[in-house]
Amino acid sequence: MSLIVGIRCTDSLVLAASGPGTMPSEDGLPPARQWSKKLRVVGGQAVLGVTGHDGLAQEMALSLERSLAEPDERESADDVLRGKLRDALAAPVQRTVAIHRTLQGLPGFGITSNEYIVSQSLLAIPFRDSLRLFLLDPECSVTEVTDELACAAIGGAKAVADPFLAFLRKVLWEDRLPDVTLGELSAYWTMLHVAETSPGALTFPVQMVVMRREAGGSIDIYERGERELARIQQAIERGEEMIRKSLRTHRPEPESVEAAPPPPATAEKPVRKRVPEVRLRLEPPDRRGGHGRR
Numbered sequence: 001m002s003l004i005v006g007i008r009c010t011d012s013l014v015l016a017a018s019g020p021g022t023m024p025s026e027d028g029l030p031p032a033r034q035w036s037k038k039l040r041v042v043g044g045q046a047v048l049g050v051t052g053h054d055g056l057a058q059e060m061a062l063s064l065e066r067s068l069a070e071p072d073e074r075e076s077a078d079d080v081l082r083g084k085l086r087d088a089l090a091a092p093v094q095r096t097v098a099i100h101r102t103l104q105g106l107p108g109f110g111i112t113s114n115e116y117i118v119s120q121s122l123l124a125i126p127f128r129d130s131l132r133l134f135l136l137d138p139e140c141s142v143t144e145v146t147d148e149l150a151c152a153a154i155g156g157a158k159a160v161a162d163p164f165l166a167f168l169r170k171v172l173w174e175d176r177l178p179d180v181t182l183g184e185l186s187a188y189w190t191m192l193h194v195a196e197t198s199p200g201a202l203t204f205p206v207q208m209v210v211m212r213r214e215a216g217g218s219i220d221i222y223e224r225g226e227r228e229l230a231r232i233q234q235a236i237e238r239g240e241e242m243i244r245k246s247l248r249t250h251r252p253e254p255e256s257v258e259a260a261p262p263p264p265a266t267a268e269k270p271v272r273k274r275v276p277e278v279r280l281r282l283e284p285p286d287r288r289g290g291h292g293r294r
Contacts, residue, residue, distance in 0.1 A: 001200035002038065002051045002156055003051075003155040003158070004018075004122050004154050005151065005152070006122045006124065006145060007151045007183040008145060008146075008150045008183075009183040010177045010178070010180075011131075011180065011212060012180040012183065012211060012212035013047070013124040013131050013210070013211045014184050014186075014209075015039055015122060015209050015210075015211075016184075016187035016190070016207065017207045018204070019203060019206065019207055037207050039209045040057070041221055042065050043065045043068040043069060045125065047125075047209050047211055048060065048123050049121065052117075052118055053119065056117065057119065059096075060093070062092075063092050066088070067087070067088035081132075082144075085134060085136075085142060086136070086140050086141070086142050089136055120135070121135070121140075122152060123136065126219050129217075131219075147177060150169065150173070150178075157200075160193075161190050165186070172185075172186065173186075180212060184210070184224070187208065188208065189236050192233070192236065208223065208229065209223045
């Protein structure tokens, strides 16, 4: 299971990914695990995260790098940028699909070969005076993650991550974009939550890359190291403990139980007087001689 999370912040974009990647096996055996990073800095100016086969992710990164190396179109419209990104990332997918259609039915190429071509992507890229975050589905349709949504998750653990991200948005962000510190904490906290609660737990270490616009307008891209991630995890553990103490202190008082009213008085039943028992004994007549007349 894999997960990549992207969060829009006030002056930066934060991307976090689980690791390591998995590589499908051609002989039907369980997929092999390889220590490959899911987040790649492309051409020194974009960050690409891909779930799925790592070989396809490498081809997508190379295709995007060639596209970004073309003459810069700073004044191009948004639809031109989106089309450029879609074409660059879809080209390797289309080539792979064409190859696998040819190989379908041959020994060793069954239904499992679909794992080579099914992928999702998160792309962080500067454009004009803003930082843009795009989500690409398996068909390479481009969807921008706007300020209203502010976050996105892709991968097999998306169904677990989305509700937790919604909880963090409500509790921590307060209906506004977080700063980079809060964005990093939210991304890493989501990874920990999914790893602890999901049946197919994520693997570690987590990779985190930040794209930030500096005061002078320059773009800085950096990856958080183990020390920074450990510091973030300590902050999360302290926050969880504070939440526990707060809820224990401010938990609602139980409702007072009022004494039940006495039952309504009922009319007394009349008392039946006991009648003394009377027994009669009848003696049989004496048939012996007596004083009767003759």
